[in-house]
Amino acid sequence: MSCQILTGSFVNVASTPKFIPITAQINEFRLWNLTRSGVTSQGIAGSLTSDRIVEAFFNPNLMGSGTALIKQNGTVAGVLAPLNNGVAAINGMSLFDSSIYAQGPTIAIASFVPGTTTVFTTGAAHGFRVGDNVRIGNMTSAPEMGGLVMTVTAVGSPTTFTTLFDSTNSLTSVGSVFKVGNINVQNQSLYYPQWRAIASISLANPMVVTLLVQQNYQIGDKVRFQIPTVFGMQQLVSGPNGLPIEFTVSAVNNAVGTQTVTFANVDSTAYTAFAWAAAANYPYGLPVMVPQGEGNTNNLLGVVPTPLPYANQNILGFATQNTGQRGILIGAGDGTNSATTGGIIGSTVDAWAWECISSSQTYY
């Protein structure tokens, strides 16, 4: 039995929290911002910067989740900066375990603007980021939206956010919203791939399906559709014999805000239109796209199969796998310990080094 010290480094994405998967028990975690300390590393030029967090320490047994003991640069003078000691009260560090359900605080929805995408306005600052998955509920005059999870595709202001939900047929409503996850970390269900609720389906050739929640699809993945009749487009659900129909994905755009899957061999031009049902049809089931398995790209229009002639060999996009992880989440904000806008990772792209101590025995 021995104490383990794990080390690593990364370059952050601007204003984006960083998750570091660590299987070992985390007793202490230390973090250094090399770039803002003036150190050139990992291809990022050092730039000693005033008023930025450059060191952070987290002990999950002694400190609150989401906080950190930090050292923040004072005003730079020449090639040195004084260090100020303090606490990051928000967007510090926290342990993460995919198998444990985590839910953010409930925020009141004041209204939304019906449209092909939906802009929600909250009564207070929501704190969401692009890529967060949020659940909507208690929608008084739009109950059909209740319970849905959607990926935040844009944050217009501290009290507005956008999702791909097509609310054309809905009436604006008050309600509630809370965060249930982020596209970068697996949810409580652990396994990939998962079924996804449909935001919209085009009447076009090829047919394009937009999903409410981002998922990483791959060309050649095979899916089927389960759509309650009130949503229309029953042509996708089953054939004349009642059996489910399967479709092979020919193109994907997994980017947050796009979240589309294209089917080159499907011409939906003459299909019944798909539309989210109105409140009058409440309650009803979810229209979902269900992963089915791996297909063969040899017969897909516009797709060059590789390697020929066995175009199913490298298609593993829907291989069922447990993508759950344990580790530490480093929060993002403005790079300072501000109580309202702070966060360890700032709006710049910086190089970081970290050290994790996994103790064999802890004394209190």
Next chain:
Amino acid sequence: MSGPTTTSILPPAVQQQLSMKLLARPMPDLIHTTMGYPITMDQQAGDILRRRRYQNLLTAPVPLGNGIVDPPAQQLTALDIDARIDWYGTYLILQEQVMLINEDPVLNSAVSTLGQSLRETEDQLARSMMEGGAPPINCTSGTNGDNPSNISPLDCSKAVRLLRTANAQFIQDIIEGENKFGTAPVRTAFFGLGHTNLSADLDQMLGFINVANYANNSNLLQAEWGSVRNIRFLLSSVGSITPNASANLQDVYNIFLPGQESYDMVDLDGYSAQFIYAPPEIASPRLRLYQTAGWKMAQVFNITNTSWIVNLRCTLGVAI
């Protein structure tokens, strides 16, 4: 000193005796692995198991006629279903002094709790896989005003209809009626795997038959609660719940209805469940201060036909 000798004067040298009959631990019914189709993957053959299902051919109802021209040939196609195994494990470090001082045989309990941990992990993995992959249908015929609503007999019928239309095969045969007071026949059935919190809602349902009222209860599973329409319900305290997920932000209860061969339980040859014990001379060779015991397994659960399994989602009609 004179007077009576009471226990105040002469207390027992040791006041307690540890009963060697240890208290029972809570053990949930592990219902999610019971319907899995067990399959073993070879060692040294990669970490992804591919399974294949051929697609049905079209029928050929048109007569060939009396010519010599062949009708069009059909193409044989298949769907590949992949799953990647992962490794799981946990362990205990037992200090030597713990073993020497405690009155009960600690290692025995350690082995027992590790075994339970392994089986509960398996069950949780199967449940998680179904939560993510089993296509959802909402109960909508209940009366609680939520979406999904509380479960109703009609919702059960709709779920069974969906499965049967996709040619999913029932798990259980019919229980024929017998000439016994208070009993009823039970239909051929899929098993519904749900949470014990649903028991009161099921009891309230029109047409619900408790297991006590089955005409024949010789082949019951411990977790079985009763049946409605073509579903026999297995309830467990570790049944699936999605917190705050209904339209009114109430907990949603996921009832999984797997048909025959709808999901695999894949393990690695020789690695399905390993108990690993390192005695002090191995774990701590210098002073033999501690020993370790743990389990490890390589496994993956995988839905092999999403048309043959359904997640019937509902909320509670009877508040907790």
